[in-house]
Amino acid sequence: MDRMDAISLFVRVVDSGSFSAVARTLGVGQPAVSKQIAALEAHLGAQLLQRTSRSLTLTEAGRDFYESGVRLLGDLEAAESRVGRGRIAPSGLVRATVVPVFGRLYVVPRLHEFFVRYPDVAVDLVVADRLMNLVEEGIDLGVHNGELSDSSLIARKIAQTPVVTVATPAYLEAHGEPAIPAELEQHFCIIYAPQGAPRIWGFHGRFGPTTHQPKGAFRTNDAEQIRTAVLADLGIAHTPGWLFASEIASGAVRPVLTDYEPAKLSISAVRPGGRFLASKVRVFIDFLAEIFAQDPSLAL
16 A cells, blocks of 8 residues: 555545546446545554545544655655656646636637646536535636636636627627617526526626526526627627627627726636645646636626
């Protein structure tokens, strides 16, 4: 038994709360993971985990060993970076989650640069329209739009975007341009409904914040379809600015209600708390921050 590998495996099991989740991430069978943890417990002469058919809980010895294991792995990572002075290159698989259109527009086109820089790092992009349970799904980091409600996650702000209300010139020529949010009642709104219910549109004018409950014939939970619907002259949408940055620049769509734009939306790299930051994850977060800073629609 390689003790460092066993400790790393134990920390991952505790972080995920599941033998099977770790096994899926590593591409091995669950019995292999269970066998490694059992061998570690036998070596230490103490039970680390209490197993039931539904859950895993740490024993008192397990809690102490977990905290020590996290520190040990973090110290080892830091020592390798210091001593290697760049010779120990980051390696391994980074699993990251992004919303589908954002990944297609802003991440995938720049990955070639990342792989040239870090040829031993592979990237697995998992698309989801909401922030997944990073620990249960074995995700190293998520690229998240907006405020973070889960206090157990560590967030680093790496970009920001305005929230815009847009339509095509053809739609506005046919239906007129709203001058205030209340006039949206006379327009066809393209509705984003991520969990079945339409998301309310927020505005902020000189008299403070106001909201609008969008109404329209078309709703979807997919940002790509929002883009397509706007470009097909179906109506007005209220979205993060990055979704239409190139179309706004080219004039293919036009922002409206610009005097009522709400505060900019933060874009953060979020990761599970309580675990060491692997160099492969750190360099990927740094890379994302770097490429977003180069884009006027995302720069801080």
